[in-house]
Amino acid sequence: MARYAMVLDTRICIGCHSCTVACKINNDLPVDMIYNPVTTIGPTGVYPNLHMTHIPLLCMHCDNPPCVDACPTGASQQREDGIVWVEDEKCVGCKACVMACPYGARHPNLEVGIVQKCNFCMDLVDAGEEPHCVKTCHQRARIFGDLDDPNSEISLLLNSERSVRLLPELGTEPYVFYIMD
Amino acid sequence: MKHKETTWGWMLAVDFFFAGMGGAMIALAGISYLFFGDALTATIGNFIGPIFVAMGAGFLVLELGRPLQAWRVFMNPKAILTFGAWNMTLAIGFGFVFASFRIASLPWAGWVWAQQITAVSSIITGLIVATYPGVLLGRHNARPFWTGPGIVSLFLLSSLLTGLAAHDLANSLFANTTNFSKLLAGLLVLQVVLWGLYIYMKCTGTTNREATIAQQWVNGDFAVGFWAILLGLGSLVPLIIYLLPSNPIMTLAGILVLLGGAWMRWMVVKSGEYRTWLPGEEFYLSRLPRGDEEFLKALK
Numbered sequence: 256m257a258r259y260a261m262v263l264d265t266r267i268c269i270g271c272h273s274c275t276v277a278c279k280i281n282n283d284l285p286v287d288m289i290y291n292p293v294t295t296i297g298p299t300g301v302y303p304n305l306h307m308t309h310i311p312l313l314c315m316h317c318d319n320p321p322c323v324d325a326c327p328t329g330a331s332q333q334r335e336d337g338i339v340w341v342e343d344e345k346c347v348g349c350k351a352c353v354m355a356c357p358y359g360a361r362h363p364n365l366e367v368g369i370v371q372k373c374n375f376c377m378d379l380v381d382a383g384e385e386p387h388c389v390k391t392c393h394q395r396a397r398i399f400g401d402l403d404d405p406n407s408e409i410s411l412l413l414n415s416e417r418s419v420r421l422l423p424e425l426g427t428e429p430y431v432f433y434i435m436d
Numbered sequence: 437m438k439h440k441e442t443t444w445g446w447m448l449a450v451d452f453f454f455a456g457m458g459g460a461m462i463a464l465a466g467i468s469y470l471f472f473g474d475a476l477t478a479t480i481g482n483f484i485g486p487i488f489v490a491m492g493a494g495f496l497v498l499e500l501g502r503p504l505q506a507w508r509v510f511m512n513p514k515a516i517l518t519f520g521a522w523n524m525t526l527a528i529g530f531g532f533v534f535a536s537f538r539i540a541s542l543p544w545a546g547w548v549w550a551q552q553i554t555a556v557s558s559i560i561t562g563l564i565v566a567t568y569p570g571v572l573l574g575r576h577n578a579r580p581f582w583t584g585p586g587i588v589s590l591f592l593l594s595s596l597l598t599g600l601a602a603h604d605l606a607n608s609l610f611a612n613t614t615n616f617s618k619l620l621a622g623l624l625v626l627q628v629v630l631w632g633l634y635i636y637m638k639c640t641g642t643t644n645r646e647a648t649i650a651q652q653w654v655n656g657d658f659a660v661g662f663w664a665i666l667l668g669l670g671s672l673v674p675l676i677i678y679l680l681p682s683n684p685i686m687t688l689a690g691i692l693v694l695l696g697g698a699w700m701r702w703m704v705v706k707s708g709e710y711r712t713w714l715p716g717e718e719f720y721l722s723r724l725p726r727g728d729e730e731f732l733k734a735l736k
Binding site: 330 | 442499500501502503505510511515516517576577578579711715716724
C-alpha cells in the first residue's frame with residue numbers, strides 16, 4: 256500500500272500562484288474558495304540583502320487527522336494510502352472539521368451546505384497521475400509521491416534534505432513537508 | 437465569507453446555552469428529588485429542562501449546512517459531536533419521563549422505583565449534556581482560546597448556574613417560592629473567580645498565541661463584553677441582588693444570570709475564530725475579498 260505525501264520546496268517556489276489557479280479551475284471551485292493558497296513572508300532584510308519566502312498551503316493529509324475524528328457523520332474519511340477526503344453525500348455541513356483542522360484546509364460551501372477540501376486530486380492519483388497543482392508547477396517546487404517506495408523521488412528528496420512540518424507540536428503528523436532555506 | 441474561513445456562528449452558541457442550561461436543569465431536578473424530595477423544584481421547571489435541551493438541538497440543526505440531513509450526526513460513534521447528540525436525545529427522553537412522574541393522573545405517577553431510576557439516568561445524561569460543550573471546545577488544539585481543560589470547568593459551572601437560575605425563576609414565577617438564592621450567589625462568586633483565573637492564566641502562563649487572544653478579552657475586541665456584560669451585568673449585579681434580603685427584583689437577577697450565560701457562550705464561540713495562524717496566512721487572508729464586493733456579486 257502506498258502512503259502519499261507532498262514536499263514543497265520553498266527555496267525554488269517563486270509565488271506565481273499557478274498551483275492555486277490550476278486547482279481552482281480543474282476542481283471547479285466556487286469563486287471564493289481556495290484549497291491551496293500561497294502565502295508570502297517578507298521581503299525581509301536590508302537592501303541589497305533582501306529575502307522573500309513563499310509558502311504554499313494545502314491540506315496536510317495528516318496521519319492523525321483531527322478533522323476525521325471530529326466528523327459526526329463519517330463523511331470525513333482517510334484512505335489507507337493516507338489521503339483525507341470528504342464524502343459529499345454524508346456531509347451535513349456542521350463545520351466540526353473546519354474548527355478541528357489546525358491548517359485552515361477545510362472550506363464550507365454555504366450554497367451547497369457541505370464542507371470541501373483538497374483531496375490530492377485522488378481521482379488523478381488513482382489513475383496514476385499527479386495532482387493538478389503538482390503538474391502545473393513550472394519550478395517543480397511541488398513533489399508528490401509515495402513515501403512507502405524508497406526509490407520514489409519524494410523519498411529520495413526527503414532523505415537528502417532537511418524538511419519541516421507545520422505545527423508539529425499539535426501531534427497531527429502532517430504528510431506535507433517543507434524544505435526551507 | 438468563505439475566504440474569511442467561515443466558522444461556527446451564533447446559533448451554535450445558542451445551542452450551547454440552551455443545551456447546557458437544560459441539561460443542568462434535568463440533572464438538578466434528579467438530584468433534588470433523590471436527596472431532598474419533590475419540594476425543591478417546580479413541576480414546570482422539571483418540564484422546561486428537556487424543552488430547553490430540545491431547543492438547543494433545534495438550533496444545532498439550524499446551524500448545519502444541510503439541516504434535513506441532521507440524522508447523520510448520530511452516525512460516527514468516535515466523534516464527540518455524535519456522543520453529544522446521543523446524550524442530548526437521551527437527556528430529553530429521561531427529562532420528560534422524570535418530569536411526568538409529577539402528573540398524578542398518569543398511571544406511573546406512583547412508581548417510586550421507576551422515578552428513582554429515571555432520576556439517576558437524568559442526572560447522568562443531564563450532567564454530560566451540561567459538560568460536553570466544554571469538552572468539545574477544549575479538545576481543539578488549534579483554537580488557542582479554547583484549548584485545554586479549563587474551558588470544561590467554566591462550561592460546567594455556567595450550565596449549573598444557568599440551570600439553577602432557571603429552576604429558581606420557575607419556582608418564583610409558578611410555585612411562588614425561591615430556594616436557591618444563596619447557592620446561586622456562591623456559584624456567581626465562583627464564576628467571577630474562575631473566569632478571572634482563566635483569562636489570567638491564558639495571558640501569562642501559556643503559549644504566545646493563547647496570550648494574544650486572551651489579551652483581547654482584557655483590553656481588546658472582547659473587553660467590553662467580558663468586563664461589562666459577563667462579569668458586570670451577568671455576574672456581579674445578580675450576585676448583589678441575590679445577597680439582598682427579601683428584595684422584590686429577584687426575577688431580574690435570574691434573567692441577568694441567563695443573559696450572562698448566553699453572552700459568555702457567544703463570546704467563547706466567537707473567540708474560536710482566532711486560529712493558530714500558519715506563516716504568512718493572516719496577511720494573506722486579510723487581502724482577500726470579504727464577499728460583499730460588487731465584482732463577486734456580479735460573478736455569481
